[in-house]
Amino acid sequence: SQTIHQWPATLVQPVGSPLSLECTVEGTSNPNLYWYRQAAGRGLQLLFYSVGIGQISSEVPQNLSASRPQDRQFILSSKKLLLSDSSFYLCAWKHPGTANTGELFFGEGSRLTVL
Amino acid sequence: GENVEQHPSTLSVQEGDSAVIKCTYSDSASNYFPWYKQELGKRPQLIIDIRSNVGEKKDQRIAVTLNKTAKHFSLHITETQPEDSAVYFCAASRSGGSNYKLTFGKGTLLTVNP
Numbered sequence: 001s002q003t004i005h006q007w008p009a010t011l012v013q014p015v016g017s018p019l020s021l022e023c024t025v026e027g028t029s030n031p032n033l034y035w036y037r038q039a040a041g042r043g044l045q046l047l048f049y050s051v052g053i054g055q056i057s058s059e060v061p062q063n064l065s066a067s068r069p070q071d072r073q074f075i076l077s078s079k080k081l082l083l084s085d086s087s088f089y090l091c092a093w094k095h096p097g098t099a100n101t102g103e104l105f106f107g108e109g110s111r112l113t114v115l
Numbered sequence: 116g117e118n119v120e121q122h123p124s125t126l127s128v129q130e131g132d133s134a135v136i137k138c139t140y141s142d143s144a145s146n147y148f149p150w151y152k153q154e155l156g157k158r159p160q161l162i163i164d165i166r167s168n169v170g171e172k173k174d175q176r177i178a179v180t181l182n183k184t185a186k187h188f189s190l191h192i193t194e195t196q197p198e199d200s201a202v203y204f205c206a207a208s209r210s211g212g213s214n215y216k217l218t219f220g221k222g223t224l225l226t227v228n229p
Contacts, residue, residue, distance in 0.1 A: 032215050041124070043221035044159070044204060051215060059216070090158065094215075100208040101147045101166065104217065106158040 002027035006091045006107030013114055019064075019078040021110050023091030026072065031093040033074040034104065035066055038088040047089075050074060051096070086114045117142040119207050121220025129228050134195050136223045138205035139187040145207040148181060148188045149217070153202045162203075163190070195227045 006023045013019060025031050035047040046059045048066035056066050063082050067075045074091055091107040118141040128134050140148075149164035165172045165179045165188065172179050176195075181188040192199055202224050206217040 034216070041221060043121070044206075044219040046216050046218070049215055057215075100210045100215065100217075101164075103149070103161045103164075104151075104159075106160070108158050 002093075002105065004091065004093055004105055004107045006110055008110060009108065010111045011113070013081050013112065015083055015114055016080045019076070019081050019085070019112070021076040021089055021091075021112075023074040023076075023107055024072055025074075025093045028072070028093070028095065030071060030096045032096055032098075033068060034092040034094070035074065035076050036090040036092060036106075038090060038109070044090070047076070081112075081114045083114050086112055088112075117145060117207055117209065117218040119205060119218050119220040121205050121223055123223060124221065125224045125226075127226045127228065128195050130195060130197060132195055134192045134199070134225055134227075136190045136203055136205070136225070137187060138189070138207075138220050139185075140207040140218075141186070142207070142209055143183075143186065144209040146210055147208045148179070149206050150179060150190050151204045151206065151219075153204065153222075155201070159204060192225075195225075197227050197229050200225060200227045 003026045033050045036044045049057050050068045064078050089110045092104045094102050121138045146167035150162050151159040152162045153159040163177050163179050165181050176193045178191040202222045204222045205220045208217045
């Protein structure tokens with residue numbers, strides 16, 4: 001069976017510090033990978049998605065970047081955090097070849113607080 | 116791009132009553148409409164979805180209806196139970212082009228009072 005792991009679960013960082021959130025998927029190959037941000041009252045906002053190693057599509061220009069160094073690894077980064085980066089970040093994956101349909105499987109999320 | 120509006124933002128019902136959550140979408144090419152449920156402190160999970168070639172789909176106490184002409188779709192929960200309390204998200208996506216992403220609504224916090 002497939003599983004998704006996301007860490008760290010919680011993170012408190014000072015303004016201007018770097019960020020690295022990691023996500024790995026097990027039990028499948030070449031998954032479509034996603035980073036979402038969930039702010040209170042604002043739903044699930046797609047930040048980045050990837051359909052293959054090194055292939056990153058950005059949906060929202062901002063202080064964050066994403067990378068996919070391995071097939072089942074997806075990393076969300078920032079060089080300098082802003083207060084506005086405080087949020088709940090969710091990694092998700094989908095089976096390849098499902099086009100625009102198919103279930104999104106979410107990780108347990110990472111709560112980031114920037115002070 | 117696609118824009119999905121969801122209403123209401125909060126909904127409180129008595130146990131046993133029905134609950135209806137409505138969403139509208141802007142992209143007439145959207146053809147896939149899933150609903151996700153997020154219980155407090157947990158990850159969102161798919162509960163039901165519908166494709167544009169179908170007008171209604173049911174799964175036990177949950178049903179989704181789609182009106183392509185009006186570009187809106189709704190989630191119906193009958194005989195609500197306290198465990199139905201959660202945030203519900205609708206979403207829409209289209210095939211072709213950047214067909215790998217879902218656009219979500221802002222969510223509805225459903226509270227079922229015993």
